[in-house]
Amino acid sequence: MKKLFTAVFLSLLAVCSVSAGPVITGNAEKGWTIKTGNAAYRLTVAKDGPVKLSYFGPASVNPEVHSSAVIDEVPVRGGYVDEKPILEAVFPDKVRDIELEFVKGEITEVDGRPALVLEQKDKYYPLTVKSYIRVIPEMDIMEKWLEVDNGGRKSIMLDNMQSGSVFLPKDEYELTTFQGVWGNEFMPETTNLTTGTKTIEVRDFKSYGSSYFSVRPAGDNSATEGPVWFGMVNYSGNWKVDFYKRFANVLQVTAGVNYWDTSWELKGGTSRSTPKMVVGYTPKGPEEASRNMRKYVDRCLLPAGKRDKVRPVLYNSWYATTFDVNEEHQLALAGIAKEIGVEMFVIDDGWFKGRVNDRGGLGDWTVDYNKFPDGLNPMIEKINAMGLDFGLWIEPEMINPNSDLYRKHPDWVLHFDNRQRSEVRNQLVLNLAREDVYQYLLKSFTELLETHNIKFVKWDHNRPISQPGWPGETLEKQREVRIRYVDNLYRLFGELTSRFPDVWFEGCSGGGGRADGGILSFVDMTWASDNTDPVGRQFIQHGYLSAFPAKTMVSWVTYEDHNAVGFSLGYKFDVCMQGVLGIGNNITEWNDEQKKVASEKIALYKEIRDAVQMGDVYRLVSPFEGNRTAVQYMSEDGKNGVLMLYNRERNIGMAKPEDSRSAMLKLQGLQPDAVYSIEGQKAEFTGRQLMDTGIGWPVWGAYRSRILKVARVN
Ligand code: DGJ
16 A cells, blocks of 8 residues: 555656656645746735735746745736736626635646646635646746636626736846738737736737747847746637736736627636636747747647647648639649659638639538539549548638528628628628537538548638627627637537547638637647748748747748749748648649659658657747848757758848858757767767857858758767
């Protein structure tokens, strides 16, 4: 018995510890300390009731002594108005003030990770608030979320329920977030945080930049050094992150669902949880913060069954055929795709009933027999016989008024009585909060996937939501519609991905309008942008890789060349190799030389993709800083890597500063004393030489690129 106890205890300790000791220690009397490799988080129980956060920052200080602020761990609307509340409630008797007191704290495990669960309750009303902190110590990351419970019989109205709040030590800070528009996603923006609130938010379900943020002391500018607090919200609907700075320079960050025009009726006897806020700290600069976040998305969010599977080389026929799809042309494309080394052939929009252009068809998820008289199966069989897997595009959440579904169920869309139903790209948004809509979509796509050998689904979402009404329902329920929509969206994804565990899912949202930690718990990859110009793409991909893993970033070679540069095909391939390689051209028009280049590049990608998709990413030279881009990938064991190097324009006579700057390329992430070879370099180098001094920039000429293998030789 004693032996068994010791074994269980030791195994628990192994899960809940980092090498330096246990991750979470303490109790209600002494307070709790959470320690990751580099960060510490300190909580205590105040005499008058609530749990207080007293420190979040470098682990190098003693958080039990060093207190940077003493502020509620779960700030509520109630009492003094000096913090941003993350919980705002109206009780049945119309009291709008919450007063929390500590009930208990438990150090436990949630899904195999150490977690601290703090329970607090209102001093008078039957409202219990559990706040979770789940720790991923090796990434210096914590997940925070709330679960609230109404133990009474009458409803409590929640006006606001964010996932969590943190406070940073007193300092002047600058904030970097990622913003964008269609065709120009994931653009970094940096600003000083002055007194007041800086908010990043989504109000129409479209986010062209994600909720990823990083905060660092103002004036720090090294990419690889210095303290950085970072985080995001794992949510795909309307989210919000507030950075609230008081004049005293204490910075509070809160994150969660955006309760703008939203509330939740917490009925008696029910509870509700928030999505997770992710927050971390590293002393090693924004690049390490990004590396940690990518690792977190990879190891903690991506669908576990396919997380470690190499993503196939894709062909997608959208650019080649748009809506004009037919068997003959698709087979011709597939034949060449196979010849050049593609593994997955995907038909995009245009295959389903009535989809001759973007003015009809969405909602009717059966094949268009005018285009495919014998259905899709004979074509899929031929594509499979060529040795290719087959994939299809869908857009479940949308509907065209010109569809059988809309003619039958005009009330299934989000709308208000007496108001117009605004169309975007001729489409309306299905009210996925409705159970009948959910069931219809589940049935349609289950049938589609059961009756066809489909191995890849591209799930698009082309328009923002508007007029979010739900006529016939109570005002309370209508105000919940956005949250209920996302609940059912995740339910639908969850159901379909578990019914069809071997199917790859790609998320898309009219380009990169919905890449986040919510959707990436269901999809294996996402489409980063409809901008496939090789220069535009370098910027977008740099931004995307700030938070999301390379194995999730789909990138196609196409004909796009927005500034008439005349890129070589090789340059285009080299840009797309930064993530999951795809091809979108009309390859039936390619000549032998183009096919040869494509075959060679795809073969090269297959050689390096293990490092690209499964390894660590080091963004050595940012495209935002000059006319070059450099990205380094290293396999997990550190033995193999690849450098992806790109020039953009060159300026005559060093007319621009970047052309006269040092062009040494310094690598990162190597073992200082190990020896490495780099393709094309005569000598071998130690890791220290490569990281401290580097090699001369090995790409000459405008719009040239090189993909160079790196190998550890001892
Ligand atoms: C928008 C996507 O971003 C494109 O790749 C393509 O799938 C179109 N939708 C199809 O309508």
